[in-house]
Amino acid sequence: MRRYAFEGIHVLDFTWFAVGPVTTKYLADNGADVIRIESRARLDGLRMAPPWRDGKPGVDNSQFFASYNTSKKGLTLDMSKPEARAIFLKLLPWADVVTESFTPKTLRNWGLDYERMSAIKPDLIMLSTCMQGQTGPHRDYPGFGNLLAALSGFYYSGYSPDELCPPYGAYTDFIAPRFAACALMAALDYRRRAGQGQYIDMAQYEAALHFLAPALVDYFATGRVMEPQANDSARYAPHGAYRCADEDGHERWIALAVENDQEWTATLKVLGAASADMRLATFSGRIADRGSVDELVGGLTRTRHAEELTVALQTAGVSAYPVQNCMDLHRDENLEAFGFWHWLDHPHMGPSPYEGLEHRLSRTPGELRSPAPTVGQHNDEILTGMLGMTPAEIEQLKVDKVVF
Amino acid sequence: MAAELLKGFRMLDLADDKGALCGKIFADLGADVIKIEPPGGCPTRLIPPFLEDRPGPDRSLYAIAYHAGKRSITLNLESAEGRDMLGALVRKADFLVESFAPGYLEGLGLGYAELDRLNPRLIYTSITPFGDTGPGRDYKAADIVTWAAGGMMFQMGDPGRPPLQMAQPQAGLHAGAEAAVASLIAHYPREIEGRGQHAVVNMQACIVWTLMNEQAMPLLHGDYLRRSGVFTGAIGGRRKTVFKCKDGYVSGLIAGGAYLPSTKALIGWMKEEGAAPDWLVKEGGLKDLTAAGFMSADAEALDELARAEAALEDFLSTKTKREIWQNILKRRILAAPVSTVADIAVDPQLKSREFFTEVEAPALQRKITLPGAFAKLSKTPIGPAGPPPGVGEHNQAVYGELLGLTPARLAELHAAGVI
Numbered sequence: 095m096r097r098y099a100f101e102g103i104h105v106l107d108f109t110w111f112a113v114g115p116v117t118t119k120y121l122a123d124n125g126a127d128v129i130r131i132e133s134r135a136r137l138d139g140l141r142m143a144p145p146w147r148d149g150k151p152g153v154d155n156s157q158f159f160a161s162y163n164t165s166k167k168g169l170t171l172d173m174s175k176p177e178a179r180a181i182f183l184k185l186l187p188w189a190d191v192v193t194e195s196f197t198p199k200t201l202r203n204w205g206l207d208y209e210r211m212s213a214i215k216p217d218l219i220m221l222s223t224c225m226q227g228q229t230g231p232h233r234d235y236p237g238f239g240n241l242l243a244a245l246s247g248f249y250y251s252g253y254s255p256d257e258l259c260p261p262y263g264a265y266t267d268f269i270a271p272r273f274a275a276c277a278l279m280a281a282l283d284y285r286r287r288a289g290q291g292q293y294i295d296m297a298q299y300e301a302a303l304h305f306l307a308p309a310l311v312d313y314f315a316t317g318r319v320m321e322p323q324a325n326d327s328a329r330y331a332p333h334g335a336y337r338c339a340d341e342d343g344h345e346r347w348i349a350l351a352v353e354n355d356q357e358w359t360a361t362l363k364v365l366g367a368a369s370a371d372m373r374l375a376t377f378s379g380r381i382a383d384r385g386s387v388d389e390l391v392g393g394l395t396r397t398r399h400a401e402e403l404t405v406a407l408q409t410a411g412v413s414a415y416p417v418q419n420c421m422d423l424h425r426d427e428n429l430e431a432f433g434f435w436h437w438l439d440h441p442h443m444g445p446s447p448y449e450g451l452e453h454r455l456s457r458t459p460g461e462l463r464s465p466a467p468t469v470g471q472h473n474d475e476i477l478t479g480m481l482g483m484t485p486a487e488i489e490q491l492k493v494d495k496v497v498f
Numbered sequence: 499m500a501a502e503l504l505k506g507f508r509m510l511d512l513a514d515d516k517g518a519l520c521g522k523i524f525a526d527l528g529a530d531v532i533k534i535e536p537p538g539g540c541p542t543r544l545i546p547p548f549l550e551d552r553p554g555p556d557r558s559l560y561a562i563a564y565h566a567g568k569r570s571i572t573l574n575l576e577s578a579e580g581r582d583m584l585g586a587l588v589r590k591a592d593f594l595v596e597s598f599a600p601g602y603l604e605g606l607g608l609g610y611a612e613l614d615r616l617n618p619r620l621i622y623t624s625i626t627p628f629g630d631t632g633p634g635r636d637y638k639a640a641d642i643v644t645w646a647a648g649g650m651m652f653q654m655g656d657p658g659r660p661p662l663q664m665a666q667p668q669a670g671l672h673a674g675a676e677a678a679v680a681s682l683i684a685h686y687p688r689e690i691e692g693r694g695q696h697a698v699v700n701m702q703a704c705i706v707w708t709l710m711n712e713q714a715m716p717l718l719h720g721d722y723l724r725r726s727g728v729f730t731g732a733i734g735g736r737r738k739t740v741f742k743c744k745d746g747y748v749s750g751l752i753a754g755g756a757y758l759p760s761t762k763a764l765i766g767w768m769k770e771e772g773a774a775p776d777w778l779v780k781e782g783g784l785k786d787l788t789a790a791g792f793m794s795a796d797a798e799a800l801d802e803l804a805r806a807e808a809a810l811e812d813f814l815s816t817k818t819k820r821e822i823w824q825n826i827l828k829r830r831i832l833a834a835p836v837s838t839v840a841d842i843a844v845d846p847q848l849k850s851r852e853f854f855t856e857v858e859a860p861a862l863q864r865k866i867t868l869p870g871a872f873a874k875l876s877k878t879p880i881g882p883a884g885p886p887p888g889v890g891e892h893n894q895a896v897y898g899e900l901l902g903l904t905p906a907r908l909a910e911l912h913a914a915g916v917i
Contacts, residue, residue: 095691095693096687096690096691099683099684099686099687100683100686112710120679120683124683139756142755143711144711144715144718144719145711145714145715145717145718145719146718146719147718148718149718149719157711157714157718158710158711158714161711161713161714208876226847227847227851227874228874229850229851230846230847230848230850230851231846231847231850232827232846232847233847235826235827236830236832237832237834238832240730240739240749241749241750241832241833241834242834244740244747244748244749244834244835244836244837245834245835245837246837246842247665247837247838247839247842248664248665249665249740249747249749249836250665250836250838250839251654251662251663251664251665252662253655253656253659253662257656258728258740258747258836259654259655259656259662259727259728260654260728260739260740260749261650261653261654261664261708262650262653262654262709262710262712262723262725263653263708263709263710263711263712264710265708267710268672268707268708268710269672269675272672272675272676272678272679273523273675273872273873274873275679275682276523276527276675276678276679276682276872277527277872277873277875277880279679279682279683279685279686280503280504280527280682280685281503281875281878282686283682283685283686283689284502284503284504284877284878286686286689286690287689290877291877292875292876292877292878293875293876294873294874294875294876295873295874295876296872296873296874297851297873297874299847299848300848300851300853300869300870300871300872300873301872301873303842303853303869304519304671304869304872305666305668305671306665306666306839307563307564307868307869308547308559308560308562308563308564308666309559309665309666309839310563310839310842310843310854310867310868310869311549311559311562311563311866311867311868312547312549312559312839313839313840313843314843314854314866314867315549315550315864315866315867316549316550317840319838319839319840320665320666320838320839322665324662325642325660325662325663327642327667328546328547329545329546330640330642333640333642334642334660334663335642335646335651335660335661335662336660337660347646347652347660347661348646349642349643349645349646349647349651349661350640350643351640351641351642351643353640408634408636408637408638411638412638413637413638413639413640413643414643415634415637415639415643415644415646415647416646416647417646417651417652417661418646418647418648418649418652419649419652419722419723419724420649420652420709420712420713420715420716420722420723421716421722422649423648423649423706423713424713424716424717426647426702427632427633427634428628428629428632428633428634428635428647428702429629429632429700429702429703429706430632431629431631431632431633432628432629432631432632432700432703434700434703434706446714446717446718447713447714447717448714449703449706449707449713450703451703452676452699452700452703452704452706452707453676453677453679453680453697453698453699453700453703454697454698454700455680455683455684455695455696455697456610456695456696456697457684457687457693457694457695457696458683458684458687458695460683
């Protein structure tokens, strides 16, 4: 019986920033051997982005990078040099999968498109993922997930049509990997059955639009354009975030959603509403006057302790939870019970907690098998162990900045 | 029209809005996805808004979007006969996905342990709001509540105003897509060793994973981030990210680091059109904007940057999204139009890739347009597999084909409230 799902699968991974690395992390945490090829000549931007250990910037000191690259090995090759490309081509027959997330022309400029690689390794699976795909007039657009979130409609949240509010961070970077992983894993199994590899072109834009599908279906059918809806919902009332009592000078909020009259009665009871406004007793009444509902609920939560109120509401059958900040997440008892946070001892940064897996498998559970590689950490191991190079040869490649 | 990639594999889909996307992804990949609904229909069919604002079991935009390409059968799991029939279907299935309250199916004798005995190859994926073991295992989770529990909501909105939800409910979509990933991870060893397994997806954890670099901030930098509306300011500085233009909004950033070439290109464009104030294009450029430093926290520099942002907004106010987008592409500026769904619908890039896919939807007596293939595969193309099914539309086909039930027997089961 295998311990990990993808034991024996080999990946050469050129991806950088978030989408590609998070995708290959699914394979790496599930037992695949993933060699991340990078170069000091053009380092992954996340190696130079916070959070840093002790607040000190450094290429081996970023947990932003470390979070997305667990269980992988690191090889440095400056692929702009022909000698580096020759080394890559020697490694290629070992690989089942090659992944990259540059703008489309980068690999072509290296002479390494799928055609060339599959001539050497016929059943190779290759995944290319960039913002807008490998074809089309906007294929070379370079950008980050925060900008793609704007382009793909996610900025249409907000307090009103004139007060848009973007999601935090590079939102689409955390949609695309789920789709990319599905395509890649299904292609791996297809190859096992049919003996055929293939090329996967995944536009992060197109994957992200699946998360706004209802609004797109609506627009195409009726011409209605999605607008910001503050915290309103057509399905629940009340529905939103309500201020609770501050704790230690920090603001606290509770999110709650009431779906029917029974839950509304329970909510009022938990909140200790002295007399209920009869106009709000029905679902349609509450939907019609959300302002009064929010005022009533917000007035009653303001003095309450968010966590105690959550327990009371959930016990009464009402969906609620504190609006958690990042500090709260590290002491959240449900995440803890699931074993979500995973401590790793990074060779440079020392021990810190990492995001663990979002699911648990009963028979072949994945896990964070090792911390992310420091720059070039496994150069000697890979070049000697896999290609039989001597220490002198490797040293020369380092001097020539090929292994760099 | 099913894709070849997962052709021949079957998924029983018992998920509501915490996981409908899982079956949708499997249908796009070519699997036979059978949506199992209680007689009368699945609760997702009641999710507003509705097509043309007319409620009806086939008109929920959510259900249209995320059940497209599935087959639908009805089955009453609360009846003994219904449970037996599920067991019989499980013997013919490769995957099952469900999002009932943890323990519900076990209580009916349909937990993983029982179904594993019927079909040891089965991959059984459970989507839970807060895991299956913690104090919140029985908590109800509306989408906004999971969004809050996972830490994303706290980051969205203006300081001093309530935290905000996303443009559309998203938590169940992350959980559904993650359920598809977990199922496919389990699929690979199952096809080699013949054994299935149980996957438990944690929806709250799926949201934590959208927080980018935020999770380690408290431990490594000693403080948590606070929401800052249209400004970004992870460390130190406060920089505007949304600018008004002639017909809407544009997102961009005046910053150093990886943004420095883009900032220079942006200011260069303003200069070309005579819209850059003298102080902005003075020798040396903006104070403290360097290739090494993304942001500055220096008060004088911040004041100067705020004035630069105001000048940029004045400039952009004279341009349309389309003009700005053309210049973004030409000048390699790190910015993007803030698109509405109407902009997306006519995007020439998506057009050239033939992304949107029209399908005939008999239940609605019209065509609908769906987001197309989420990836382009060279040998086994994938994409929307068909229209959303009506309630129990495939009872006869599925029960006939898989369980050998005759129309007469189905009529009896219908009369008895089993289907």
